[in-house]
Amino acid sequence: MLEIKGLEKVYPNGYHALKNVSFCVPKGEFLVVIGLSGSGKSTMLRCINRLHDPTGGEVLFCGVDTSKLKGSALRKIRSEIGMIFQHFNLIPRKTVMENVLSGNLSRTGILASILGIHSPEARALAQKYIEIVGLKGKERNRADNLSGGQQQRVAIARALMQNPKILLADEPVASLDPATSHSVMQYLKKVNEELGVTVICNLHFLSLVRQYAHRVVALKGGKLIYDGKPLEINEEWFKTIYGEDAVEVTIN
């Protein structure tokens, strides 16, 4: 499904964020990426859908190297890759419905989307996804008036609206409280299991990793240093990934 080969990223200011990262993601997997802040997790996700441009290596998505694409071919690939963010990144002052429909922009004409014209099918689909993330009845609420957890669920519905083959989640629960974190993770799990969407998720809390991940990769200083089952991360690996002085914090 997704194959990353020798991925490199050097920022214009000279910061070397990713160093020769390679791994594969089979279809239907729930892959979690762990590592300290600044280890290159976010950069790696953004190199997949080209919010950042990799400076070396290949990202093969369904056999297509995304790192070489431009213009409409790039937008086509992006539309097949959903993404959710730590700070939700919803459109402020717009309703839940409008936000979810914005996931369909790549299939809507420019003028039609600006005038707010959407096909009845698209609206029905948006309604369906709003119900899947448990926000029925909130369609007409303004998205920025919802709670953090609800906003993240709107973001999930927006990503689903793209009908993605893969969902990238960049620390989706890092700005949520523990209870809400679990609820959002449950929805991601549901998306993964029931809709068969492959998920790549950056996480901080190992307890969440053990509970939701099928497989874990760890980055440290831009290098891939671990690739394996979540339960195999023992004390020793933990210290290697997070440094000698780190102590595990649990979230229940």
Place this chain on the structure above:
Amino acid sequence: MKQRVQKKPNKYIQGCKAFVLDTLTWAYILLVGYKIVYEKMIIDERYPEFSWEQPLLALYIGLAVAAILFFTKLSLGRGLFGLIKFDENEGPASQPFAWVGYLLIVLTFITGFYVSQISMKEFLSESGLEGARRIFKALFSPNWAVFEEGLFAAIETIYMAFIATAVAIPIAFVLGFFAARNLMNTNRLAFFCYNTLRAFLNISRSIEPLVWAIIFSVWVGIGPFSGMLALCIHSIASLTKQYSEQIESIDDGPIEAITATGAHPIQVVWFGVVPQIVLPYLSYTIYRWDINVRMATVIGLVGGGGIGNLLMQYQGQARWNEVGMLVILIAAIVWTMDWASSKLREALK
């Protein structure tokens, strides 16, 4: 996660800048000290001569003084660029180089005093006070016969300002995107556009609307149209700058998210940028209209039509009672606009 490597400023470049600053400082102190303190205050010369030799000489001597004092603690440039080390607890204000700065400020103050020709004698002279009494008396007994005429002129002013703002809005709206650094630093061509537009805007903004009005009054003739054009040019430049600054300060998150859905760049701007800027834009625009009404009055003085024009006519004939009436009208308009625009902007928050 973006991580920026802090670039250390080059010590030699900083040193060069410091030296230039030192040279200019000493040259200024010497020149102003000689011209004002010696020529004006000590030997009290009536009409001091000007020649290019004096500033040039001051520059040479300044260069020499700067060179001699550059490595002492009296170098203001090295002090300001952080090249002089001193005790952190003392702070820069009590350092030797700061005294050079104080000398600069005191000299400038004295110069300003002389250049402005401040004179208490004239301010409080008998004939002067008599003139003031006369004009204030006339101003406070306005001639209501010109009320109607003034009102029509005022309405002309308000509408002129409104049209100037309205025409400027769509142009500034479009230009604002091209003048926003965060949208335009994607490639070299875009960045070139950004720089050209910025330079163009800065030039047109640095020309006062008053000057534009003079230009247009020659171009399209004296009247409200020339005033409206002048205001329009100025509004486009100012609004574009304010709009683009608003765009530069928005949250990148929604842009990222909309881009990630595979949307077209135009859709990214419409859904990622526009919802974040609508309210501040409205607020700026209303404020601009408010400013334009006030400016339109001033512009009328040079032939831009409206109440300013009328004011100029009566002032030229020294008909102070009529002028008094117009001043009251202008004050009423400015106050009303100010009040209305602040209420409107408050409601938008």
